[in-house]
Amino acid sequence: xxxxxxxxxxxxxxxxxxxxxxxxxxxxxxxxxxxxxxxxxxxxxxxxxxxxxxxxxxxxxxxxxxxxxxxxxxxxxxxxxxxxxxxxxxxxxxxxxxxxxxxxxxxxxxxxxxxxxxxxxxxxxxxxxxxxxxxxxxxxxxxxxxxxxxxxxxxxxxxxxxxxxxxxxxxxxxxxxxxxxxxxxxxxxxxxxxxxxxxxxxxxxxxxxxxxxxxxx
Numbered sequence: 001x002x003x004x005x006x007x008x009x010x011x012x013x014x015x016x017x018x019x020x021x022x023x024x025x026x027x028x029x030x031x032x033x034x035x036x037x038x039x040x041x042x043x044x045x046x047x048x049x050x051x052x053x054x055x056x057x058x059x060x061x062x063x064x065x066x067x068x069x070x071x072x073x074x075x076x077x078x079x080x081x082x083x084x085x086x087x088x089x090x091x092x093x094x095x096x097x098x099x100x101x102x103x104x105x106x107x108x109x110x111x112x113x114x115x116x117x118x119x120x121x122x123x124x125x126x127x128x129x130x131x132x133x134x135x136x137x138x139x140x141x142x143x144x145x146x147x148x149x150x151x152x153x154x155x156x157x158x159x160x161x162x163x164x165x166x167x168x169x170x171x172x173x174x175x176x177x178x179x180x181x182x183x184x185x186x187x188x189x190x191x192x193x194x195x196x197x198x199x200x201x202x203x204x205x206x207x208x209x210x211x212x213x214x215x216x217x
Contacts, residue, residue: 001026001158001190002047007056009042016042017053018213024158027188029180031201034210040194041162043210047192048081048160049073061157078107082151082159086166088143090135090150096122096142097131100149107154114153121149125179141172148179158190165197177203 007020016039024030032040045051047058049065057066061080068076082103090099097118104114122131125145135143144164151159164180165173177200183189193204201207209216 001061003059005057007046007053009053016213020215024192026190028205029184029191030206030208031204032194032208032210033201038210039213040210044160044162044194049077078103079154080157082156084147084151084161084164086163088147090143090146092135095132095134096146099146100153103150104153117153121152125149140168141175144176161193163194
């Protein structure tokens with residue numbers, strides 16, 4: 001599903017990634033763990049095409065994304081990748097349904113197709129009665145489930161998440177974790193997740209430990 005070879009990244013004199021090789025198969029949840037500053041988020045951004053490596057290549061769903069220009073990357077990212085962040089980044093003026101449908105609108109789907117898919121996802125995530133509510137009317141857990149639905153709307157090859165439960169209380173955190181595993185089991189969804197939550201990492205299919213810009217073997 002995702003393969004990365006010899007990924008290196010520096011910011012000025014600071015070498016953050018020092019030769020990362022990684023392969024994530026389809027239908028699995030991989031957790032990336034490590035101390036702050038180890039390079040976890042930088043790696044996630046490169047795997048998600050949000051940042052370019054200094055050297056190395058990334059393949060996603062059989063596509064070599066290393067040679068794509070900015071416009072091609074944007075189109076590829078919209079159709080093939082989903083993102084969930086610690087802070088949901090929902091647009092406050094839009095309803096839950098509109099927030100979920102937004103990537104589908106950008107992809108060029110008709111309004112009817114985009115909203116039908118969005119309703120199906122909100123139903124699956126237990127948010128039928130919240131779809132016309134704006135983010136200010138939703139709880140923290142509900143906002144993050146809307147963010148998950150938005151990540152799923154274009155049926156991405158992989159979802160990348162950076163501390164998706166880091167801003168939630170323990171109940172909502174556990175519910176979100178259970179949801180991610182349900183999506184893996186029921187939809188075959190692939191996830192790569194940066195997390196500091198040891199209990200979640202231990203449940204994942206594989207833990208990738210990063211230290212000083214390298215994967216520990």
